[in-house]
Structure formats: structure tokens, C-alpha cells
Amino acid sequence: MPLVTYEQxxxxxxxxxxxxxxxxxxPWFADSRFGHFANDPSLTEQxxxxxxxxxxxxAPAGKSLDAPPAKEWAKGWNINQPDLVVRMPKSVQIPAxxxxxYTYEIVATHFTEDRWIQMSEFRPGSPAHVHHAVVYIRPPDSPWLRHAPIGEPFTASTLKDPAEQRQAHETTSxxxxxxxxxxxxxxxxxxMAKFVPAGSDLVFQMHYTTNGTAAEDQTGIGIVFAKAPPKQRVITLQLNNHALIIPPGADDFRVEVQGTLPNDATLLSLFPHMHLRGKRFEYDIVHDDRSVEVLLRxxxxxxxxxxxxxxxxxxLKAGTKLRAIAWYDNSKNNPHNPDPTKTVTxxxxxxxEMMVGFFDVAVPAGMDKWKFFERNGGPQSP
Incomplete structure (x- = not known):
């Protein structure tokens, strides 16, 4: 419920x-010993x-004359009033x-020119059922999911091509x-802004969870365009480890992954993602002398x-070694653990479980993800 007025x-x-x-x-879970963050809402001791x-x-009300003016909110949005709202064309039926x-829905943007997006925000149709969601930018020359339907929900198992069934979860977009x-x-x-080439599609990837009540979802996103072409392009990268195997009962199981930046990039933000057994997550820089600098814990x-x-x-200069470490609690002492007797993969x-360390970087405006991963004269897989 909102806590905007005194009565509430x-x-x-x-x-x-x-x-x-x-x-x-x-809510704020960063260890204050490491890093400083622009969106830290922590209260001071005072x-x-x-x-x-x-x-x-x-809890007295105080004098009404001393109250600040009521804040005006853009209806339904935390960003500025969107220039464009893109919704999944058809709703998804979620069972009880x-x-x-995973459910997908591809939406054609009909952009006739390249666009730069400075702000964007999700608006789930049924927040109680959306575990997480991703919107990918599919350029017009991308072969990803090219035989999938446009404007209607589908899953990997409903695709006819076995190759596309496998590709549904794997994209470099x-x-x-x-x-x-x-x-x-x-x-x-x-x-700084994110780049959407003319003629691109937006691919909604939706992960729903059931909670005993059936519902329908028609998620959308609000978009605010940059007022002028930016000097830097924002791209989202990730460090992940698909090979995790968490033993039953383990209360502090450690998983890590490392990667090296092939080109200079400006680090903007960090976004860790795990599931119910997630306990701690850390991003580090591992220096050449093997010393470790913690960026976030x-x-x-x-x-x-x-x-x-x-x-x-x-x-961050080219050659910087980044490391992500995740710890998991698969014990009975974890109140969120659905089954402490299970080996979790x-x-x-x-x-x-998942182990994904998303991070956003800014690069020159003319550099896309593929160019970013070129080094020593040849491309490297992102």
C-alpha cells in the first residue's frame, strides 16, 4: 500500500x-565498505x-503549513512521461x-530511423506473477527467432524448428x-543512451510463476527517447556460470566466473541475479598483481x-579482469529454500538456480556489442 499521506x-x-x-x-543490500552508489536510499543515523x-x-501529524507541496507523479510511471509505450499485443493466460x-512475444517497433533510448521502465500487467522479464533488441539483420510468430505469445516448445527451440534461450542481441x-x-x-536500429523488433521474454490464482498478463514498457544523438552507447554485458551444481544442505556454496574486457569501457551499474537460494553476490576487479578490488558486495x-x-x-581499460562470485544457501535454515534435499543446477x-552478474557499460556511440568484443584482430564471443 502507498505511504504518501499522513493518514496512510x-x-x-x-x-x-x-x-x-x-x-x-x-531496501538496500550493498555492503557499505565497498563502493558508492547514486541510488543508495539508506537513511543516516540522524x-x-x-x-x-x-x-x-x-507519531503526531505536525503543522499542515509546514508540509511540503504534494509530489506530482507521472501516472503509472517512475520515469518521465514516456514518449512511447510498447505493450505485448496479446495477453498471456497464466494458470493457477x-x-x-518461458513465454516470448515479438513486437515490431516500425521505427523508420535509428532511435536512442535514454529512459525505459517495465510495467508488468500482473506483477504477482512476473518472476522476471527481459526485452531484447532484435536488429533487422538478426536471424534469431526469425520463424517465430509476430505479435502473439509463444514458447520454445511451440516452435516447429528444433534449432530455433534451442536458440530461444541463446541470443547475442x-x-x-x-x-x-x-x-x-x-x-x-x-x-548516454541505448541504441535501437531502424526496423528492429523488441522481443519480450517473460518468466511467470504461479501462486494459486489464475491471471493474465500484458506487460508493457515505457520509453523516453534521447533529445539528441549521444556520444556514448550503453550496452548490457553479463558474467554467468551455467555449470553450477549446488549440493543438498550446503549453506554457503561458492560459484565464480571471470572475464576480461577486450576494449575500454565506462562501468555504470551492476545488477546481480539469482533465485531463492541466493545468499551473497560480489563483483571484483582482479589486478595484474593478483590483488582484488571489490566493486560491490x-x-x-x-x-x-x-x-x-x-x-x-x-x-575500465582494455584487459581489465572482472570477477563475479555468488554464494548459495541450500540448507534447511534458508526459509525461502523450496527443497534443501535437492542437488540444484x-x-x-x-x-x-541462476548465477548472472549483469553490468552496464558505456562505449563510443559507433561501437556495437560485436565491435566491442573484437580484440587482437579477431572477434571474441560475448
Whole structure:
């Protein structure tokens, strides 16, 4: 429920005091010893003391003349009022129970010219059922899912071509936007934006979970275009380890992956993704002398999957070695664990696990993902 007015907030005063004293709210899970982040909503000790004193005094309303003017919100959006809203053309029927295969819906943009996107935000049609969602940018020359239907939902198993069934989860297309519970919209600094070539399609990849109530979903995204062509293009990269095997009962199981940047890039933000057994996640730079610099360490919370935006974007030179480490709790002491007796491997469903360290970087505007991964005279797989 919203806590915008005094009348809405007063009944929750004691709960608010408890949550802020325990530093559970506002939600923020980064270890304060590492990094500084522009979107850190953490309260200062003075602010926590002020809230605690207000509650202890009976949570009085105060003088209405001292109240700030009511904030005006763009209806339904946290970004500026979108220039364009793109919705999945057809709704998806979600059953009350059982597992739901990844569902796709391809939407033609009909862009007649290249466009630069500075802000974007997901609006799930049924937030209670959307485990996570990704929108990919499919350029007009991409062969990915070319025989799949346009404008209607489908899954990999409904595709006739076995090769396309396998390719559904495997693409080198750039990501426009990723959504998970608690995630925030993308808002890039002036002079930076994501690129959508003329004639591209947007491919919605939806992961639904059931909760005992049937529903339908017709997710959309809001888009704000850059006012002028930017100097830098934002691309989303990732470090992931598909080979994870988490033993039954393991309470602090470690998985890592490393990668080396082939070209200079400016690091903008970090977004870790795991499932219900996720415990901690860390991004590091491993220097040539083998010393380790921690960029981000979070105590992972599945229901608050946040993006951590650097307070000062950081230039990373070609050859920088990045490392992501994830720890998992597959024990009975993890209250979110669906089955501590199970050996857990990579998989799409929430009862499986993932280890993905998304990170956003800015590169020259004329460089796409394929050019970024060219080094030593030859391309490297992203």
C-alpha cells in the first residue's frame, strides 16, 4: 500500500520505526565498505533517530503549513512521461498452479530511423506473477527467432524448428531492459543512451510463476527517447556460470566466473541475479598483481533485486579482469529454500538456480556489442 499521506502512514508508525532501526527499509543490500552508489536510499543515523523519536512521541501529524507541496507523479510511471509505450499485443493466460515455460512475444517497433533510448521502465500487467522479464533488441539483420510468430505469445516448445527451440534461450542481441522484483527503471546520464536500429523488433521474454490464482498478463514498457544523438552507447554485458551444481544442505556454496574486457569501457551499474537460494553476490576487479578490488558486495534478497548504479562512472581499460562470485544457501535454515534435499543446477524455474552478474557499460556511440568484443584482430564471443 502507498505511504504518501499522513493518514496512510500513521497506522504503520511502529512498524516503520522497527524496520528503519533494523535497516531493513528502505531496501538496500550493498555492503557499505565497498563502493558508492547514486541510488543508495539508506537513511543516516540522524534520520533514523528522528523517525524513532517521532514514533515514540505518538507519531503526531505536525503543522499542515509546514508540509511540503504534494509530489506530482507521472501516472503509472517512475520515469518521465514516456514518449512511447510498447505493450505485448496479446495477453498471456497464466494458470493457477504448475510451472510456466518461458513465454516470448515479438513486437515490431516500425521505427523508420535509428532511435536512442535514454529512459525505459517495465510495467508488468500482473506483477504477482512476473518472476522476471527481459526485452531484447532484435536488429533487422538478426536471424534469431526469425520463424517465430509476430505479435502473439509463444514458447520454445511451440516452435516447429528444433534449432530455433534451442536458440530461444541463446541470443547475442543486446538487452534494452531487465526487470525483476524490486528493480528500478533505466535512466542513463545525458550523453548516454541505448541504441535501437531502424526496423528492429523488441522481443519480450517473460518468466511467470504461479501462486494459486489464475491471471493474465500484458506487460508493457515505457520509453523516453534521447533529445539528441549521444556520444556514448550503453550496452548490457553479463558474467554467468551455467555449470553450477549446488549440493543438498550446503549453506554457503561458492560459484565464480571471470572475464576480461577486450576494449575500454565506462562501468555504470551492476545488477546481480539469482533465485531463492541466493545468499551473497560480489563483483571484483582482479589486478595484474593478483590483488582484488571489490566493486560491490550484496546480501542478496530475491524479492528486492536491485540495480546498483555507481555514484561516479568508472573507466575500465582494455584487459581489465572482472570477477563475479555468488554464494548459495541450500540448507534447511534458508526459509525461502523450496527443497534443501535437492542437488540444484542451472535452470529457468524459480526452484532451479541462476548465477548472472549483469553490468552496464558505456562505449563510443559507433561501437556495437560485436565491435566491442573484437580484440587482437579477431572477434571474441560475448
Amino acid at each position: 502512514t500513521r497506522p504503520w508508525a511502529n512498524a516503520i520505526a522497527h524496520e528503519v532501526q533494523m535497516k531493513m527499509m528502505p 534520520q533514523i533517530s528522528m523517525i524513532s523519536a517521532w514514533v515514540a512521541a505518538g 498452479r504448475g510451472e510456466v515455460e 543486446d538487452l534494452l531492459l531487465v526487470y525483476a522484483p524490486g528493480s528500478s527503471p533505466d535512466q542513463w546520464p545525458d550523453g 550484496v546480501n542478496y534478497h530475491f524479492h528486492w533485486q536491485l540495480s546498483y548504479r555507481l555514484a561516479e562512472p568508472r573507466l 542451472w535452470g529457468d524455474q524459480t526452484s532451479d
